[in-house]
Structure formats: structure tokens, C-alpha cells
Amino acid sequence: MKGIVFDVKEFALNDGAGIRTTVFFKGCPLRCAWCHNPEGLDPKPELYVKQNGCLECGLCRKPCKHPECQPFGRCLHICPKNLVTVKGREWEASELADDLLRQRELLTSSGGGITLSGGEPLLQAGFACELLDLLNGKVHRAIETSGFADAQTFRDVISRCDFVYMDLKLADPEAHRKWTGVSNEKILENAAWLKKSGIPHTFRTPLIPGIVDTPENLAAIARIVGDDAWEQLPNNDLAPAKYKSVGREWRL
């Protein structure tokens, strides 16, 4: 089965135990106002124009004849500063698994493995399941997820993982809808299942100032988490810079 991935990051040190290779799935059903991966939101491949260093020469806007450039309205090959790229590449699950397993020895000897991230891996559940099955027994498999999916999809993917990082952002349903674009009902149901599943996991909360890090919200999330592992992540100030590159507006 084919899926779309916007980055494969080797030697990742912050996406789980040991040295890891992180696979960034394209597409997310949420629209968190603070999202630090705007190039992962749209499920399709999209144009990404780095902003720093543009000479304003206009060369990339001139019509070209390369078939691969036509869907994006820019030439992908002419920029003298190499600023024009596409985020999102189609992979067969088997092709991606073979590529990831090239580093198997290094990952395993460091106590690390593969982490599925995004975007939202659950949005391409069939592709994620096939990839996780191909990696099964060969390398440690972790996932970073918003937890937003119907119960069966969540269980199908999560039960194939050796470790789960799941976000809990806002406990109040209205605040969740306001700042992420979706209700947290499915997320809370899936969190309840994860807590009882026996699958090793850690909940994560990004400390967005004035929105997520309020004492009321953190106290309510603490009640949901109970005795399970919980990480509070510092805010990422670098996020706004990437929005222009994909033609999106930073909302905060």
C-alpha cells in the first residue's frame, strides 16, 4: 500500500528512547494554532519555498516544461539558492520499511528504533499498519499521535506499536475545538482505552502560553492522566518561520 511522507529524519534524539529514525506522515485532521509542522497539514504533496535568502530573481516563476513542476506552478529545478522544493513523497510501505531497516543495527544497539510522527499517522492508518507489520520483530516501533481517530482505527494502529506518545492538549471540549479545530471527544475515549491497554505510553502536553499552560487546564489534564507518565513540552518559538514557506498564515 502507498502512503505520503513529508520527511524521514535520521539520528533523531527527541522522538523516543535511543537513536531513532522519525517518519513524518503527511496530513493532519487537526489545525492546532501553534502547530510547528505546517508542511505536514495538507495530505497531498505541496510546494515549499524557503524564505531566507531569496534573491527575488523570479526565475522559479517562469514557465518550464518539466512534467513534475506543472502541478505546483513553479520550476523546482532552477532556483540558484535551491529554495524551491516539494514536501510530500509517495512511498510503498515495503520500500519505506527496507529503507528504514538499513539503519537497523545502529538503531537497535542504541536502544532506539523507528518513530511514526507527522502530521498525524492515524490519518493514513492502512499504510501505517502495513509499515508497522513489516518492521515487527526487527526494530522498536514508536508513534507520536494526537489520538484523533475513530476507536477501531486507533486500536488497529496503536496495538502494533511498542511505545506511544499521545498528546493531551486541552481538557475543555469548547477550548479544544477553538484552538485545534476539532472536539476532543474521540481523543479522550482513545486515551481511556490506551490507559487500560497495557501498551507502554506517555501523554504529552505542549505548554502553549495562555492557552494550554493555564493552571485550570493543566489540573484537568492531570486528572485524565492519573498515575500514567506525562511530559509537559516547552513551546517551540521557531514554528512561525515555516508558515510562509507553505503559504499559510501564523494565527497566534
Ligand code: SF4
Ligand atoms: S496535531 Fe500535531 S501536526 Fe496536527 S495540527 Fe496539531 S500540532 Fe500540528
Ligand code: SF4
Ligand atoms: S528562483 Fe529562488 S531565489 Fe529566485 S525568486 Fe525563486 S525562490 Fe527566490
